[in-house]
Amino acid sequence: MIKQITYLTFLDALLAGDKLLCQSIVKNLVDNKIPVETIYFDLFQKVMYRIGTMWEKNQISIPVEHHATQIIDELISVTLNASQKEEGNGKRCIISCVDKEYHLLGAKMVSYIFELNGWDTIFLGASTPPKTLVNYVMEKDPHVVGLSNNFHLNFLRLLETIELIKQARPNQQIYLGGQAIGQVADKLPKEHEGVKIFHSIMDLNKHLKEISLQTA
Template identity: 25%
Template sequence: MVKEDILARYLAPLLRGDRGACRCVVEETMQSGIPANSVYLHLIWPVMAEIERLSRADRITSVQEHLATRINRTIVDQLQNKLPRRPARHKKVAVCCAREELQELGAQIIADLFESDGWEVRFLGGGLTNDDVFAFINEYAPDILFIYGTAPKQAPDVRRLIDRIRSVNAWPDLRIVVSGGLFNRAEGLWEEIGADGFAATAAEALQVAADESQVADPERRTVNRRKRRPQNAEQEVAGATA
């Protein structure tokens, strides 16, 4: 487990944009015996979440947020080949970001950890339309579609994608799991949009994937149903983002 003082030592140079100092903290952490997957789970991910929180609260500048995000992505790229490799599970997962999602790092971390855990992975990233994702699902036929999103405005588009997949019903065993700040801040949103599961963290993503009993009930899998969110839904989502 990564100690909290290491998190603080990493966050400070991250906000300064000091790439070398950040690399030193990560290298020292791994030299102390902490494996790469723990660095992903207990250093990079929580610091990523903290950067997002600080940015949303206007406690850091846009420049600091950009510097921190790019350093984190560089670190993750360097650590990827140091992750352990477990035996193949003969299961496939496609990981994508909600449309217009600018923060791909969380999805990239999840994709890397799935690959480390023995899954066959396709990481689509962001910037794709629902048509693009739908066509890929049709071709690749994954066991799980993992959707990552951070902004409230993305919820309707994610719902439309899920509804379209359900309406075709060509993949009745496909499980759809969501993650990211959008779903962390709006309790129950993942159920409302018809997903089969929700992961608040990268560690939970692997746990949810391993639990094959976690499938949306028929009521939540019904497309074009009336939304159950109260009339003040927008305020709830907006309040969760504060």
């Protein structure tokens, strides 16, 4: 658990564009052996959700939101490089944002969580068209496809992507996450097997470690 004062100081530094202070805060957490999944969830994810809400309410400008995003993007890579990865487990995942979803940091952190747990991870980034994604899934044959959806306006695109993947690969495991998932979870189709929703990076990390224990 990261202290509230650390979260608030980091948030203020991000909004002020103070990259050096943000770097110092994260370095201190890493030096104190705070697990990367804790940094991702208790700091980065919560801060991103807060900044996203502020942007939606016009409480901050687009340049401020973009600068904060770029700072966190750099820090995500720093924490990964400072972390110890599990031995490769032979499993592969593809992580992508749904079509017209351009906020990719959550999906990027998810891809790193898979990587830290020993998965061969393919991160496609923002806004992958459904048919293109399905073709790539067919080519790469992943154990899991992870889809990120941060805005409720993209919900129909999320549904389309799930439907196309399941038509092509009925047994494909699909993991869903993102800020908007909690708002639309009850609207997702119930008939598809193997579609799982994760509301936080911590939940995903716990799930992946349970899988690792089951297959050990």
